[in-house]
Amino acid sequence: MLRIDINLLFTVINLIIIYVIIRKLLFKPVKKIIAQREAEINKQYEDAKATQDNADALKVQYEQALSGAQEEKAAVISEARVKAGAEYDRIVADAKTAADKLMDDARKEAVKEQEKTIKQAKDQIEELVVAATAKVVASGQGEAADRELYNQFLTKTGENK
């Protein structure tokens, strides 16, 4: 029990062998595999990050394209609106000129008609005057008859008017 001899040396040698066994056969392979796995996981993370970046870039591109389309749409709409406004203005102007012309024509027509009527009335009056003069000349009856005639004429013309 209490002896110290050559077995101490044996134990030291055994311990060193145990150390080598543990180090070479347990720690080294397990650590190696853990390091490998870590490297792989890191690689996967990097891959995932690259993919994510790619997707982000694509998204930005897509959004840009989308906003471009929107701008284009707005431009088209505003252009169309301008065009439509111009067209509207033109149509309205056309209609106005047409209406003006129509009005003008109508006015002219009316004036003409009026003139015509006046002329007719004048002619009639002339005729009447002529007739009355003729009558007066023909009858030659006094003042009473003249008055009568005059009144007659007045009434006639008044009715005419």
Add this chain to the structure above:
Amino acid sequence: MGIALGAGIAALACIGAGIGIGIAAGKATEAVARQPEAESKITKLLLLGGALAEATAIYGFVVAILIIILLG
């Protein structure tokens, strides 16, 4: 007879170790009661302190055995 007495006296080292471990355990209990979340750390320290305090008793035991074997 004298050898046996000597061995017995050497074994009295157990008293110190017993008192020491008792104090350590008592303090550890107090510590756990005060801070239950630190229980694992305290347990580790208690075991360590117990083992270290126990060493004195072990020395007494070894000395007693040495006396018996070498002198007996």
Add this chain to the structure above:
Amino acid sequence: MGDLKEKIMEELNCETVFTIHFGSFDIPIAESTVITWVIMVILLALCIFLTRGLKVKNVSRRQLVAESIVGWLEKFVIGMTGEEGKAFVPYLCSVLLYIGFANLIGLCGVKPPTKDLNVTAALAVMSIVLVQYAGIHKKGFKGWLKSFTQPMAIVTPINILELFIKPLSLCMRLFGNVLGAFVIMELLKSLIPVVLPVPFSFYFDIFDGLIQAYVFVFLTSLYIKEAVEE
């Protein structure tokens, strides 16, 4: 009574299993050495079995066990040595495994090799060599010599004495614990061989054995830390 004494003395004795005759020298091979060989074979088989066919993906259960054992041991030892002592982790782990197995093998009915003073002395000597090596490696030879005069020149003899006290204390602690547990177990077994030794065996063989392995490694790492830090 004399019978019991004879029996215990016989159990306490570390027998020489066989002797190698090497020329005119007789080299006695003690029981502890043979049991250490057995432990070496067990560890070797375990290591080879656990690390066979390691894969990066689709790990087998065996590999999981191996990885968790290595991870646990590393964490456990690094927790004691700190970051400076990382280089000593494999050695401390092998010492931990060896002492643990050596103390637990008593359950199988053989004498634990740590009951032999040769083994614990060898462990302690290796520990103190490692501690001094760590100090020299860290501070250089001159710095290492100078560290004996720290913190004052007057304590130099005490520091030199400590060089022998530390391994002696390590050695005797382990030896005395295992021997004491062994003696008590033998007494109990000779008193009542059934049932009664079971709970005591749990305490003395399993708990105490593992605690002593832990304490041994802890103190070694403490000494390493002390040697490296100053």
